[in-house]
Amino acid sequence: MKFPLPSSRLRGAVLLFSCVLALLLSYLGLRNAFAAHYLELDTRAGYERAVRLEPANARNWYLLGRSYLYDIEQPDPARAIQALHKAVALDPYSVEALVDLATAYDGEDQTARAREAFLAAQRVYPLSADVCWSYGNFLLRQGEQDAAFREIRKAVELEPKRADEAFSRALRIQPDANILLDKAVPSATAAYLPILHSLTAAGDLNNAQLVWNRLIALHQRVPMSEMVYFIDGLVHRVRIADAARAWTQAVSVMQNSPPPDPAGSLLWDGGFESGYRGGGFSWQFVPETNDV
Numbered sequence: 001m002k003f004p005l006p007s008s009r010l011r012g013a014v015l016l017f018s019c020v021l022a023l024l025l026s027y028l029g030l031r032n033a034f035a036a037h038y039l040e041l042d043t044r045a046g047y048e049r050a051v052r053l054e055p056a057n058a059r060n061w062y063l064l065g066r067s068y069l070y071d072i073e074q075p076d077p078a079r080a081i082q083a084l085h086k087a088v089a090l091d092p093y094s095v096e097a098l099v100d101l102a103t104a105y106d107g108e109d110q111t112a113r114a115r116e117a118f119l120a121a122q123r124v125y126p127l128s129a130d131v132c133w134s135y136g137n138f139l140l141r142q143g144e145q146d147a148a149f150r151e152i153r154k155a156v157e158l159e160p161k162r163a164d165e166a167f168s169r170a171l172r173i174q175p176d177a178n179i180l181l182d183k184a185v186p187s188a189t190a191a192y193l194p195i196l197h198s199l200t201a202a203g204d205l206n207n208a209q210l211v212w213n214r215l216i217a218l219h220q221r222v223p224m225s226e227m228v229y230f231i232d233g234l235v236h237r238v239r240i241a242d243a244a245r246a247w248t249q250a251v252s253v254m255q256n257s258p259p260p261d262p263a264g265s266l267l268w269d270g271g272f273e274s275g276y277r278g279g280g281f282s283w284q285f286v287p288e289t290n291d292v
Contacts, residue, residue, distance in 0.1 A: 047063050050063075058086075061084070062083075062084065062087040065081075065100060065101070069100060069103065069104050080100075081101065084101040084104055088101055094124075095121050098117050098120050099121050102116075102121065105117060106138055111142065129154075129162065130155075132151045132154040133152065133155035136149070137152075146183065149174075150183070156184075156186055157191075160191045161194070163190070163192070163195050164194040164197075166185065168198065178210060181214055189215065189218060193215070193226050196229075200229055203237075205233060209242070216253060224254040224255070227250045230246065
């Protein structure tokens with residue numbers, strides 16, 4: 001469909017406007033492309049040039065702030081705070097920028113501002129394991145144990161893979177493992193198993209026993225392969241009675257448990273129904289294979 005313009009002056013004005021618009025869009029496109037290129041360099045100089053090209057882009061300021069904050073050779077905490085504060089001003093819902101801003105404030109002993117930034121991050125994303133973890137560690141450094149353990153516990157609930165690190169870090173502050181298991185670690189198999197493995201590997205079988213007791217008390221089905229490491233650790237330390245008791249407990253909650261053995265039987269899994277071998281007090285054998 002054609003829309004004829006009534007005068008040549010109007011046609012000229014439309015043409016001029018179109019040219020200006022095309023030039024503006026081309027400029028913006030080129031500026032964005034150059035900024036993206038400088039970001040991909042992953043250098044402080046590149047981030048600085050990207051910020052100059054697109055000063056209204058919050059992510060540019062965030063990346064620049066991180067480069068100042070985490071540069072091992074030439075850190076600049078003051079400029080990191082300035083850049084991250086600008087990123088948050090442009091995007092108040094950036095959890096990443098808020099957490100890094102809190103970290104920067106904490107590094108400069110600006111505790112009150114660090115706390116404000118952590119709390120702002122929690123308001124934005126209350127179910128972020130990273131936020132809970134970072135805030136919990138901040139509270140630990142402030143000596144606020146109970147509040148710190150609550151945050152760390154939430155982080156582990158959201159991401160159980162953090163359990164081992166959470167327990168070992170908190171154990172440096174609070175040596176009573178029962179308190180940590182009550183306050184800093186959720187009551188869950190996924191949280192207990194990595195802690196159990198780590199303590200056993202470190203030879204801390206007394207604390208491992210405390211974790212084991214809580215694991216068994218859950219009465220949840222667990223693969224024997226995930227539990228036998230602790231039992232073997234007891235055997236290697238010649239704690240045979242403890243190992244035998246733990247084996248009986250493990251069998252009671254193991255997945256694919258075999259039928260009960262006859263009364264008075266000295267054998268476990270005499271019919272090989274469990275399919276498990278090679279650890280604890282299970283059968284030790286190499287399956288026979290036929291050469292082809």
